[in-house]
Amino acid sequence: MQRFFQVGFLSVGLAMGLNGSIHRPGWAQTDATSSIFGDWLTEKKGVVMQFFPCEDDVCARIVWLKEPLDEAGAPKRDTRNSDPALRDRLWCGMTVLWALRPDDARDRWSDGWAYVPSDGRTVRVRAVLRSPNSLRVRGYIGIPAIGLTETWTRLDRLPGSCP
DSSP, rough: HHHHTTTTTTTTTTOOOEEEEEEBTTTTHHHHHHTTTEEEOOTTTSEEEEEEEEETTEEEEEHHHSSSOOOSSSSOOTTTTGGGGGGOOOOOOOOEEEEEEEESSSTTEEEEEEEETTTTTTEEEEEEETTTTEEEEEEESSSTTEEEEEEEEESSSSSSSSO
């Protein structure tokens, strides 16, 4: 599970101006629902993830990488994907978190999935907003007790852009 966090997505390691709303049967958009949207720097400061509304849930994509190039100097691609047809996808811009749903408790999201391009695995994910600028993200396989947690920091602006 340690590799899950090495690159920065729970440190691959996740632009502002989102003004969309989520329309999901059974719950209305609240401050808690919309507060997760925006750009978040992962704990190891190697990746910025952008959370955005997608269909009835919350998703996140990679919008910045501290090390965007592979060993050969080319932009990182999804070379470890189990589907050969997807191995040419760039990490930058890739949606790697999806189906995150607000819990009944305020400032909590669960039931999400995260794809880890550094090793091609998909894991479960949940998140808790600790403060307006601090998001605790837990990635796990199977049960939440078996996983790792990172604290991500909200950014006002991106440190750069993807190549």
